[in-house]
Amino acid sequence: MALKGNLHDFSITQLLNLIHLARKTGTLAIDGKHSAARASFREGKLVFAQTDTLDSRLIGMLVKVGKITVDQSKKIPANKTDRDLANMLVQAGLLTKTELEQMVRNNVKDVVDRLFALNDGLFRFEPNVLPEDRLWAEPPINLDGIIMEGTRRLKESEKLQEEIPNLEVTLRFTDRPDAKLRNVNLSVDEWRVVSYINPKNTVRQIAQANSMSDLQIRKIVYAMLQAGLVEVIQPLGMPAPVAVPGGRAAPPKAFASTEEKRSVVNKLINFFNR
Amino acid sequence: MQTVKMVVTGPFAAGKTEFIRTISEIDVVSTERKISSDAERIKDATTVAMDFGRITVDEELVLYLFGTPGQKRFDFMWEILSEGMLGFIVIVDSSRPETFREARGILDTFRGYAETPYVIAANKQDSEDAWSPDDLRIALKISKDIKVLPCVANDKDLVKGVLLELLYSILETMDLEGAG
Numbered sequence: 001m002a003l004k005g006n007l008h009d010f011s012i013t014q015l016l017n018l019i020h021l022a023r024k025t026g027t028l029a030i031d032g033k034h035s036a037a038r039a040s041f042r043e044g045k046l047v048f049a050q051t052d053t054l055d056s057r058l059i060g061m062l063v064k065v066g067k068i069t070v071d072q073s074k075k076i077p078a079n080k081t082d083r084d085l086a087n088m089l090v091q092a093g094l095l096t097k098t099e100l101e102q103m104v105r106n107n108v109k110d111v112v113d114r115l116f117a118l119n120d121g122l123f124r125f126e127p128n129v130l131p132e133d134r135l136w137a138e139p140p141i142n143l144d145g146i147i148m149e150g151t152r153r154l155k156e157s158e159k160l161q162e163e164i165p166n167l168e169v170t171l172r173f174t175d176r177p178d179a180k181l182r183n184v185n186l187s188v189d190e191w192r193v194v195s196y197i198n199p200k201n202t203v204r205q206i207a208q209a210n211s212m213s214d215l216q217i218r219k220i221v222y223a224m225l226q227a228g229l230v231e232v233i234q235p236l237g238m239p240a241p242v243a244v245p246g247g248r249a250a251p252p253k254a255f256a257s258t259e260e261k262r263s264v265v266n267k268l269i270n271f272f273n274r
Numbered sequence: 275m276q277t278v279k280m281v282v283t284g285p286f287a288a289g290k291t292e293f294i295r296t297i298s299e300i301d302v303v304s305t306e307r308k309i310s311s312d313a314e315r316i317k318d319a320t321t322v323a324m325d326f327g328r329i330t331v332d333e334e335l336v337l338y339l340f341g342t343p344g345q346k347r348f349d350f351m352w353e354i355l356s357e358g359m360l361g362f363i364v365i366v367d368s369s370r371p372e373t374f375r376e377a378r379g380i381l382d383t384f385r386g387y388a389e390t391p392y393v394i395a396a397n398k399q400d401s402e403d404a405w406s407p408d409d410l411r412i413a414l415k416i417s418k419d420i421k422v423l424p425c426v427a428n429d430k431d432l433v434k435g436v437l438l439e440l441l442y443s444i445l446e447t448m449d450l451e452g453a454g
Contacts, residue, residue: 004403005371010413018412162375231417258448264278264335265360265444271331272438 020143032121045140049111151223167204284365289427298327
């Protein structure tokens with residue numbers, strides 16, 4: 001089952017978060033207005049990315065880091081896959097394995113950084129499709145750090161307002177076993193917020209305690225939500241509408257007792273199980 | 275004769291009317307009108323007030339299903355429909371991610387009306403483009419204690435399954451409240 005949609009409705013941050021939390025394996029293809037990109041994931045971690053605005057072939061990376069010149073790159077046979085070429089260079093001692101891994105990781109991260117700038121375009125996630133002939137980031141790159149970093153750059157305050165409309169909510173840390181704060185690169189401000197996260201403190205109170213603007217606190221909370229580190233606790237009855245003066249009286253209580261309610265529910269269950 | 279009520283809500287064209295029609299013993303009383311807005315022209319007519327379905331359990335008990343109007347401009351109806359409900363179902367068209375944000379908003383609004391158990395029905399699972407219930411859970415930020423169930427609104431067994439899971443959730447909530 002492919003995931004399809006438009007980045008206008010489901011942002012790149014939300015997509016990466018979904019891939020991360022569902023530990024998906026496959027390739028995400030984005031067809032934006034001005035550029036196209038692909039990113040591949042293994043069990044929710046990033047292994048490969050390319051965009052038509054950045055040369056992600058090994059030759060392009062070697063030129064970029066100054067290992068070879070453009071003229072030299074033209075002499076490399078075009079039919080060589082990245083994996084073949086990498087093996088050849090490492091065996092010839094022209095490139096160390098560590099240099100190669102670092103180069104690939106940096107390139108993949110550069111591409112994904114550019115993805116965050118896309119806010120419109122069709123996307124499609126093809127499960128279990130991976131680019132076997134390309135060089136993968138080894139070890140695979142954890143997405144929570146990338147999501148945090150990408151979201152830091154998110155400048156769309158309106159969107160943040162839409163995502164977190166109410167600052168009177170409280171936060172708690174998720175109980176996912178793989179959500180470990182010590183593995184995430186948090187800024188000083190983010191750590192200050194972390195120290196106040198408690199079901200008794202609303203997001204607004206945390207902002208006031210740290211002298212942060214609404215936008216600043218929204219950015220930090222949104223990044224943590226997207227990285228799956230915290231979750232929102234809605235205060236009970238919070239969005240209830242204001243009563244209309246002279247409006248309707250409270251509805252009658254549906255059941256005289258809990259036992260009566262339980263009996264009705266059991267009766268319905270038996271009915272639907274027939 | 276005792277009557278109880280469940281509410282079926284969700285974004286425009288999510289499949290609420292079909293859901294009620296599939297399980298109701300009477301022809302669904304539906305106040306549909308021709309669509310006036312181009313943006314909402316996914317179907318020819320939409321529910322402007324409410325759908326109303328009935329299931330007679332026995333001589334003493336009747337279950338009513340109320341479907342909310344899907345269009346935002348009729349949301350003033352939602353609170354009225356939610357009064358006294360046993361629980362509610364949020365129906366989401368799993369193949370239209372552009373409606374997920376709205377679905378989340380509707381869910382938050384209904385949670386505000388009453389502290390009532392609810393489930394999410396991931397509708398149109400027979401569509402090639404449908405997001406799986408697990409993916410939908412993440413996309414809508416639904417906590418793991420809330421059920422996100424596969425659904426095809428015209429499949430009676432799946433619709434029954436959604437109603438049953440809501441009933442089990444109601445019992446579980448009562449047990450928790452009793453223990454507390």
